[in-house]
Amino acid sequence: MVGIVSYGAYVPRYRIEANEIARVWGKDESIGKGLGVFTKSVPGPDEDVATISVEAARNAMKKCSVNPSEIGAVYVGSESHPYAVKPTATIVAEAIGAGPHLTAADYEFACKAGTAAIQTCMGLVDSNMIKYGLAIGSDTSQGAPGDALEYSAAAGGAAFLIGKENVIAEINKTYSFTTDTPDFWRREGEKYPSHGGRFTGEPAYFKHIMNCAKGLLERIGTKPSDYKYAVFHQPNGKFPVKVGKMLGFTNDQIKTGLLTPRIGNTYSGSTPLGLAAILDVASPNDRIFAVSYGSGAGSDGFDITVTEKIMEINGNPTVESFIADSKIIDYATYVRYRKKLHLGGE
Amino acid sequence: MRDVAVIGVGITKFGELWDKSLRDLTVEAGLKAIQDAGISSDDIDALYGGNMSSGLFVNQEHIAAMIAEATGLTEKHIPATRVEDACASGGVALRHGYMSVASGIHDIVVVGGVEKMTDVSPSLATDALATAGDQEWEAFFGMTFPGLYAMIARRHMHEYGTTKEQLAKVAVKNHHNGSMNPNAHFQNEISIEEALSATMIAEPLGLFDCSPISDGAATLILCPLERAKEFTDKPVKIVASAQASDTIALHSRNDICRMDATIAAANLAYKQANLRPKDIDLAEVHDCFTITEIVAIEDLGFVKKGDGGKAAEEGLTQIDGKMPVNPSGGLKAKGHPVGATGVAQAVEVVTQLRGEAGKRQVKDAEIGMTHNVGGSGATCAVHIFEVV
Numbered sequence: 006m007v008g009i010v011s012y013g014a015y016v017p018r019y020r021i022e023a024n025e026i027a028r029v030w031g032k033d034e035s036i037g038k039g040l041g042v043f044t045k046s047v048p049g050p051d052e053d054v055a056t057i058s059v060e061a062a063r064n065a066m067k068k069c070s071v072n073p074s075e076i077g078a079v080y081v082g083s084e085s086h087p088y089a090v091k092p093t094a095t096i097v098a099e100a101i102g103a104g105p106h107l108t109a110a111d112y113e114f115a116c117k118a119g120t121a122a123i124q125t126c127m128g129l130v131d132s133n134m135i136k137y138g139l140a141i142g143s144d145t146s147q148g149a150p151g152d153a154l155e156y157s158a159a160a161g162g163a164a165f166l167i168g169k170e171n172v173i174a175e176i177n178k179t180y181s182f183t184t185d186t187p188d189f190w191r192r193e194g195e196k197y198p199s200h201g202g203r204f205t206g207e208p209a210y211f212k213h214i215m216n217c218a219k220g221l222l223e224r225i226g227t228k229p230s231d232y233k234y235a236v237f238h239q240p241n242g243k244f245p246v247k248v249g250k251m252l253g254f255t256n257d258q259i260k261t262g263l264l265t266p267r268i269g270n271t272y273s274g275s276t277p278l279g280l281a282a283i284l285d286v287a288s289p290n291d292r293i294f295a296v297s298y299g300s301g302a303g304s305d306g307f308d309i310t311v312t313e314k315i316m317e318i319n320g321n322p323t324v325e326s327f328i329a330d331s332k333i334i335d336y337a338t339y340v341r342y343r344k345k346l347h348l349g350g351e
Numbered sequence: 352m353r354d355v356a357v358i359g360v361g362i363t364k365f366g367e368l369w370d371k372s373l374r375d376l377t378v379e380a381g382l383k384a385i386q387d388a389g390i391s392s393d394d395i396d397a398l399y400g401g402n403m404s405s406g407l408f409v410n411q412e413h414i415a416a417m418i419a420e421a422t423g424l425t426e427k428h429i430p431a432t433r434v435e436d437a438c439a440s441g442g443v444a445l446r447h448g449y450m451s452v453a454s455g456i457h458d459i460v461v462v463g464g465v466e467k468m469t470d471v472s473p474s475l476a477t478d479a480l481a482t483a484g485d486q487e488w489e490a491f492f493g494m495t496f497p498g499l500y501a502m503i504a505r506r507h508m509h510e511y512g513t514t515k516e517q518l519a520k521v522a523v524k525n526h527h528n529g530s531m532n533p534n535a536h537f538q539n540e541i542s543i544e545e546a547l548s549a550t551m552i553a554e555p556l557g558l559f560d561c562s563p564i565s566d567g568a569a570t571l572i573l574c575p576l577e578r579a580k581e582f583t584d585k586p587v588k589i590v591a592s593a594q595a596s597d598t599i600a601l602h603s604r605n606d607i608c609r610m611d612a613t614i615a616a617a618n619l620a621y622k623q624a625n626l627r628p629k630d631i632d633l634a635e636v637h638d639c640f641t642i643t644e645i646v647a648i649e650d651l652g653f654v655k656k657g658d659g660g661k662a663a664e665e666g667l668t669q670i671d672g673k674m675p676v677n678p679s680g681g682l683k684a685k686g687h688p689v690g691a692t693g694v695a696q697a698v699e700v701v702t703q704l705r706g707e708a709g710k711r712q713v714k715d716a717e718i719g720m721t722h723n724v725g726g727s728g729a730t731c732a733v734h735i736f737e738v739v
């Protein structure tokens with residue numbers, strides 16, 4: 006059965022505290038608590054979606070013994086590709102020694118482009134068009150200074166090598182729920198995204214995740230208690246806990262994959278990183294339920310069963326090791342690293 | 352002057368109704384009321400629509416004719432008039448409908464109220480609402496409505512020892528009532544602790560001291576009392592319809608712990624109905640903030656000036672209390688689509704007087720009052736209704 010052969014993660018080491026952002030904008034310190042985001046990751050001045058994707062891809066290749074030349078497809082999902090025209094996926098492919106006999110493309114579907122890439126690879130592998138496909142979700146997401154998004158918009162990514170042989174986790178079923186819902190967008194040439202405020206909640210995030218999750222459970226005939234772990238897209242620390250509760254999942258099932266309180270919302274990296282954190286600690290036969298969400302809007306759901314092979318792969322570096330390796334920076338440094346300030350003449 | 356009766360009521364659910372437009376809401380409430388009254392659209396002689404700011408909220412003015420068209424009233428070319436007095440638009444629209452029937456000009460009149468507020472961001476909605484204050488002397492200096500009512504609350508605390516706990520008690524009571532109202536925006540109970548520990552909006556008003564931004568519409572059908580039995584077995588008579596005004600800016604008032612427009616309109620209404628405050632069985636008052644309910648029950652004469660907080664604390668205003676206030680959940684829990692509010696209050700009172708309010712029914716309710724305020728008290732409409 007098609008599944009995950011290997012996976013790798015990367016989270017930049019810089020962190021800014023929600024309190025520090027609140028201090029600069031004269032906001033109440035309770036804003037971080039309100040969002041459930043206490044620190045968020047910040048990419049260094051030389052980091053972007055290409056470097057984050059390469060790091061995650063390299064970590065995935067390090068864990069297994071697959072020859073990169075056997076990879077037939079590379080897809081990178083992000084809403085912060087460094088180039089508007091010029092793929093990130095080709096950079097990743099060459100950096101890990103894959104290609105040139107492969108297909109590659111960049112994906113964009115707000116925060117679920119990474120899981121869409123996984124689905125594409127599943128299709129190509131399952132139809133025997135390729136042996137292995139590499140799907141990456143990674144972002145250096147943008148939040149306008151002073152906007153509510155600034156407290157959560159973070160950076161990070163995870164890569165999944167999809168194949169049929171030696172899978173460490175079988176993907177039993179995937180199901181998606183998609184509508185045209187304008188809750189969050191960024192038009193060509195705009196530096197920061199716009200969003201519909203409270204409209205991003207109930208009619209967007211909750212509607213799509215609930216429908217996707219229920220649709221998936223129905224189609225495979227499972228119930229929340231059949232799963233050891235669950236991960237939902239995490240735009241903040243509150244929504245995934247609430248949606249989990251609404252579906253009947255417990256905090257114990259959710260907590261392993263819930264990273265947003267410590268690293269913020271990594272957008273296309275969000276659900277993939279949560280899933281990677283779960284795989285880091287999962288044991289054979291553990292069942293995992295994962296549902297992403299991308300504004301615009303849609304959700305991809307996955308029913309996953311961990312296999313014995315997970316015991317054979319190299320576990321390092323773990324998602325938690327990236328979270329632990331952190332350095333707090335102040336708002337001024339953050340502004341410089343995020344290129345919100347420019348030197349004269351630049 | 353002829354006596355006037357309410358023969359039909361209709362209301363939508365209140366809340367963040369993302370998939371319903373201003374037009375949808377109006378049609379839904381309007382058709383429910385027409386159905387409730389058992390009339391056909393051919394019977395309708397005139398329409399009055401209360402709406403505060405469709406221009407700023409959905410970029411549409413001239414909505415009375417639009418509503419007439421949407422509800423199928425175009426062929427008869429009836430007069431359709433929009434009424435605007437900020438958050439009192441609904442109550443004032445009711446008064447215009449009442450006057451047109453009482454005067455003998457029209458027989459069957461539709462009074463609607465609607466506001467579609469969630470198509471804009473909360474900051475734009477706050478700006479739109481601030482236009483109910485004095486743009487030159489209040490809004491220009493950064494004043495918002497939570498800020499104005501926070502000053503009223505602070506002064507009330509200073510003068511009369513009103514406490515934050517007493518304010519919270521109003522919110523807890525109205526959420527409890529809202530939990531029994533299937534059309535309410537919020538149908539969840541809250542605790543005193545939750546109310547007191549909520550995010551601060553404008554000291555001393557926390558999140559639960561403020562009514563929400565809601566979408567919703569409500570409709571009433573009026574006719575001369577002498578014809579009411581043609582349409583319904585349970586007509587409700589409007590025994591008073593009063594309106595008063597005051598300075599638009601809060602700082603121009605002599606005493607910000609009272610609303611002189613409320614006092615003037617209430618006095619007039621009691622006189623018209625030949626009733627006293629203690630005759631009122633229930634009241635829907637304008638609790639845009641918890642402090643507003645406290646000030647209102649004082650100004651309406653239900654309790655002595657300064658005792659409003661204590662009344663909330665002691666449960667006087669609960670559904671089973673001596674003077675039930677806001678059994679619908681009030682603006683706090685039922686929701687506050689500003690232009691619809693005054694009409695929605697009347698829908699609740701009529702429902703109560705008919706004995707059809709279900710779990711939130713006030714026992715033996717025969718006389719009910721609505722109190723609808725515009726801005727920080729520059730407009731007030733008071734109506735009294737009685738079982739026939």
